[in-house]
Structures are given as C-alpha cells and as structure tokens.
Amino acid sequence: xxxxxxxxxxxxxxxxxxxxxxxxxxxxxxxxxxxxxxxxxxxxxxxxxxxxxxxxxxxxxxxxxxxxxxxxxxxxxxxxxxxxxxxxxxxxxxxxxxxxxxxxxxxxxxxxxxxxxxxxxxxxxxxxxxxxxxxxxxxxxxxxxxxx
Amino acid sequence: xxxxxxxxxxxxxxxxxxxxxxxxxxxxxxxxxxxxxxxxxxxxxxxxxxxxxxxxxxxxxxxxxxxxxxxxxxxxxxxxxxxxxxxxxxxxxxxxxxxxxxxxxxxxxxxxxxxxxxxxxxxxxxxxxxxxxxxxxxxxxxxxxxxx
Numbered sequence: 001x002x003x004x005x006x007x008x009x010x011x012x013x014x015x016x017x018x019x020x021x022x023x024x025x026x027x028x029x030x031x032x033x034x035x036x037x038x039x040x041x042x043x044x045x046x047x048x049x050x051x052x053x054x055x056x057x058x059x060x061x062x063x064x065x066x067x068x069x070x071x072x073x074x075x076x077x078x079x080x081x082x083x084x085x086x087x088x089x090x091x092x093x094x095x096x097x098x099x100x101x102x103x104x105x106x107x108x109x110x111x112x113x114x115x116x117x118x119x120x121x122x123x124x125x126x127x128x129x130x131x132x133x134x135x136x137x138x139x140x141x142x143x144x145x146x147x148x
Numbered sequence: 149x150x151x152x153x154x155x156x157x158x159x160x161x162x163x164x165x166x167x168x169x170x171x172x173x174x175x176x177x178x179x180x181x182x183x184x185x186x187x188x189x190x191x192x193x194x195x196x197x198x199x200x201x202x203x204x205x206x207x208x209x210x211x212x213x214x215x216x217x218x219x220x221x222x223x224x225x226x227x228x229x230x231x232x233x234x235x236x237x238x239x240x241x242x243x244x245x246x247x248x249x250x251x252x253x254x255x256x257x258x259x260x261x262x263x264x265x266x267x268x269x270x271x272x273x274x275x276x277x278x279x280x281x282x283x284x285x286x287x288x289x290x291x292x293x294x295x296x
Contacts (some may be wrong), residue, residue, distance in 0.1 A: 001191045003174045023285070026151045030178045113286065137171070138261065 004031045004137075009084075010038050010097050015073055016112045016143040021079050023141050024110035033108075034085040037076060038100055039068045040093040075109055088109035102135045113140035152179045152285075156254035157232075158186050158245050161219055163290040164260045169227050171289050172258035181256075183232040186225060186248055187216045209238055250283045261288035263290040 009024035011017040021037075028035045041064045068088045076084050089114070097100050101109050157172035159165040168207070169185075176183045189212045216236045224232050237244050249257050 003171060003178070023151060030151070038182050137289070140286045140288070142283070142285050 004033045006036065006106045006109045007031075007033045007108045008036045008038060008097070008104065008106065009073065009112040010040075010093075010099050010109060011072070012039065012093075013068070013075075014112070016141070017075065018078075019101070019143055020112045020141045021075060021081075021108060023139075024090060025079050025081060027110070027139070034089065035081055036100075036104055036106065037072055037081065037084050038087040038089075038097060039072050041046075041065050041068055041088065041090040041098045042093055046111070064089060085141075102124070107136045108139060109136060110139045110141060113142050151183045151242060152176075152256045154184065154250065154252065154254045155179075155181045155256045155258060156184045156186060156245070156249050158188075158241075158257060158259040159220070159223065160187065160241075160260070161216070161223075162260070164289070165223065166226075167291055168258060168260045168289045169223060169229075171287075173227050173260070175231060175256070175287070183229055184235065184248075184252055184254065185220055185232050186235040186237075187220050188214050188244045189216055189236065189238040191239055213238060246283070253283075255284045256285045256287060257284060258286065258289060261290050 004027065007024050007028045009021055011020060024035065027033070041061065065088050069086070072086045072088060074088060076082055087100055089100075097109060097111070100106075151176065155172050155176045157169055159168060173183065175181070189209065213236050215233070220234045220236060224230055224234060235248055237248075245257060245259070248254075
C-alpha cells in the first residue's frame with residue numbers, strides 16, 4: 001500500500017540530521033516514493049540601524065549556501081540518495097520548506113522535532129498559519145526515540 | 149525495513165478521523181506494526197466559583213466516555229482494526245496522548261493537523277514542553293492533502 005509518492009526531507013545539519021534522513025529514506029523505500037532534500041540557510045542578522053546590507057553580508061550568505069550545497073550532497077551520497085533532488089535556499093525555514101513542498105508537490109515533509117528547522121520553527125509561533133498553508137502531511141522525527 | 153512497531157492513532161471523531169485512521173493503518177501494515185487507538189474526552193467546563201464538581205458533571209463525563217467507547221469500537225471495526233487496543237479517557241488531550249504513548253511504548257503518534265486533538269493542541273502554546281516530553285515520532289496528517 002503506497003501512502004506517499006514524494007517525500008521532502010528537511011535537514012539542518014545538526015546531529016539529528018542523520019537519523020531524520022534515515023527515517024525519511026526508510027519511508028520512501030516502503031512507499032516507492034522519490035525523495036527531495038532541503039536545507040534553508042537562516043542568518044541571524046543583528047539589529048542594524050539601516051536598511052543597507054551589512055558589510056560582507058551577501059558574500060557570507062553566499063558562502064553559507066555553497067557550504068550547505070556541499071554538505072547536502074555528501075548527506076545524499078552517505079544515505080544512498082544520489083537520485084534525490086537537492087534544494088538549498090536562504091530565508092525563513094518554515095516559509096521556504098512549506099513553499100518548496102508546494103512547488104515540488106511533496107506529500108510528506110520529514111523533519112526533526114527538536115532541530116533548528118524542526119517543529120518549533122515550522123509550527124512555533126505561527127502554528128495555525130503554517131498548518132493551514134502546509135500542503136501535506138508532516139512527520140516530526142523524535143531523536144532518541146526508542147525506534148531503532 | 150521496519151521503522152515502527154507500535155502506532156498510536158489519536159482520533160477526535162471529527163470528519164477527518166476516517167482519513168487519519170486510514171493513514172495510520174496503512175503505515176502499520178507497511179511496518180508490520182501493531183495499532184492502538186485513543187480518544188480523549190475534553191470537557192470545556194466554564195468558570196465555576198468552587199472546587200466542587202458541577203451538578204451532573206460526573207454523569208455527563210461518564211456518558212461522553214461511554215459514547216466514545218462505542219464510537220471507537222465502530223471505528224476499529226470499520227477499518228479492520230479489531231485487534232487494536234482502544235483507550236478512552238478524559239482530561240487534557242495533549243497530556244493524555246503523550247502519557248499513553250509513553251505507557252504503551254508507542255513509537256509513532258498519528259493525529260490530524262487540524263482537528264481538535266491535532267497539532268494546535270498537541271503543540272500549540274506549549275510546543276517546546278510537549279515536544280520535549282513526547283517519547284516518539286509524531287505524524288500530523290493533513291486532511292485534503294493530495295495523497296490519496
């Protein structure tokens with residue numbers, strides 16, 4: 001019985017990323033679903049008395065994205081997900097993940113429940129708004145749970 | 149590849165209950181997991197100037213629980229889940245669901261993302277607290293999602 005056709009795994013390269021990816025891959029195998037991987041670069045820019053870009057901000061953001069692209073590729077290879085499409089962007093993780101899920105017609109988002117890009121972000125202060133916008137199911141993986 | 153061994157499906161008998169149960173059952177079949185079903189009766193008791201029970205409150209709660217037990221049994225039969233253990237209790241849905249998941253050693257909670265017992269309740273105002281207490285993964289089923 002196939003429940004899902006396209007699983008979007010959202011990772012943030014915290015230590016739980018390996019387990020989240022493994023869980024998402026397992027569900028994809030069970031369902032014969034394709035996998036996409038996403039990482040959103042979030043920059044905590046301190047208060048700045050101007051609308052001008054911070055000195056070096058754009059370069060720094062670009063380097064973070066480039067670094068994330070390499071890390072995401074390594075993650076995909078490690079987990080046997082060479083065929084997975086990989087997406088790296090910058091902005092608000094919750095917004096970008098939801099928007100990407102819409103764009104690629106994912107029917108399941110897999111993410112960590114405790115990570116920076118986990119449910120606190122996806123559902124935190126704007127729970128109702130995001131849930132009503134999310135186009136699909138959301139699996140929050142609990143790291144350290146008893147399932148092996 | 150078995151990811152989950154014991155799936156707890158939390159239902160509230162809103163229209164989305166059928167789809168949530170179907171999704172949970174599908175995952176259980178894929179994983180060879182056993183299923184438990186839970187419904188928590190939540191009573192919105194208005195402010196009352198005493199710690200005494202409201203007149204008739206206990207009887208009313210008892211009738212709600214009895215009614216829920218019948219409904220949960222019908223739901224199980226409808227979905228071919230006669231072997232599933234069924235739990236009906238009263239109290240705070242988020243607390244009871246998390247506690248039950250701990251007690252029965254569930255490794256996945258399946259619930260609706262929009263229902264009364266959905267993520268608003270489970271994760272709403274106390275997102276961090278509940279997420280840190282939840283012993284397992286949580287799948288929020290999006291009703292009306294494109295997955296059939």
